[in-house]
Amino acid sequence: MKDYTFKVPQDIVFGVGSLKRLPELLEKSGSKKMMVVSDRGLEKLGVVQKVLDIVETEGIETVSFLDILPNPTVDMVNAATKVYKESGATSIVALGGGSPMDVAKAVGVLARYGGSITEYEGAHLVPGPIEPIIAIPTTAGTGSEVTAFSVITDTSRNYKLTVFSYELLPKYALLDPEMIMSVPPMVAASCGIDALIHAWEAYTSLGASPFSDAMAEKAMELIGGNIRRFVANRKDEEAACAMMSGSMFAGIAFAWARLGDVHAMSHPVSAFFGVQHGVANSILLPVIVEYNALADHGRYEKIYNYISEDKEPVKDFKPEMLVAEIKKLNASLGIPKTLSEVGVTEDKIPQMAVDAMKSGNIAANPRQTTLKDVEMLYRKAL
Known part of the structure; x- marks a missing residue:
């Protein structure tokens, strides 16, 4: 250790x-x-x-x-x-x-x-x-x-x-x-997924520690188990309490473990096109989860168990199951599927990629990432 x-x-x-x-x-x-x-x-x-x-x-x-x-x-x-x-x-x-x-x-x-x-x-x-x-x-x-x-x-x-x-x-x-019990459903959805990503990226970060893991795991348990019902009914006090606590634990986790490619790449999307931060993160997540799968060492299955609606033990887990699950979750919450849907255009990808590479989160991402990789990921998310 x-x-x-x-x-x-x-x-x-x-x-x-x-x-x-x-x-x-x-x-x-x-x-x-x-x-x-x-x-x-x-x-x-x-x-x-x-x-x-x-x-x-x-x-x-x-x-x-x-x-x-x-x-x-x-x-x-x-x-x-x-x-x-x-x-x-x-x-x-x-x-x-x-x-x-x-x-x-x-x-x-x-x-x-x-x-x-x-x-x-x-x-x-x-x-x-x-x-x-x-x-x-x-x-x-x-x-x-x-x-x-x-x-x-x-x-x-x-x-x-x-x-x-x-x-x-x-x-x-x-x-x-x-x-938080009167926010609009899309705000609840995009902010909730953002909080989930904070915990997720901290959990898979190269800077993760037993302390940050403890915070991240509790955050994913609370958010994964409550985000659907909270978006469905923001007056659900139990779900609201879980989401607020989960967001806080996720924040503590990434304050000490950093994040990864999702956040590194979402900031330029917001800077160039004014896309809400949580929405940009949510769209990028499935693409980067798929990219990072090569570096997984057992954590994808744990994340899957936190966010999946199916609480039965998973047999023969494969990373693509997690990619499919986050796409399913995004769709159920009304998150746009692609960057083009929120106004992002291909001509800005080279400069966005340069700016993304300036983020310290790139170095914490579990899979090494180059400028060309970032450009590829943007185009895939487009």
């Missing part, structure tokens, strides 16, 4: 109705004024106001930055940082999916250390602790509340840059399953 290290330096609060504990966590952070980073969709649904009401009744001042869009940009980070600094806020509440959390983490860096987020691109360039963040996920998908990554689009390069530092981990993660 190879050497490995891990830590879980956060306070994680889970429970139906636990949103009401937000003032308690702000008090622990020593903050009397918070900035909510979220989006207009959650504002229209009344979710943002619900959060503001909870803290304002406790005498805590608030300011909001709600202009977050999918695949957030460097300009959004700069605008949010300006609001944070000028308001005098002393903590950030990241409310939403991965996009608000990515921005909140970037703001936490720039508010403390200045400069542009592009200066922190790469690994371990954040010099120390950032502004305190309380992460409140409203989707069961990204796991950003427990990960050390911020992914921001640099529109000048059509490139999704990644800042990786354990300093980015939110101080608190507040997981209330009620927050």
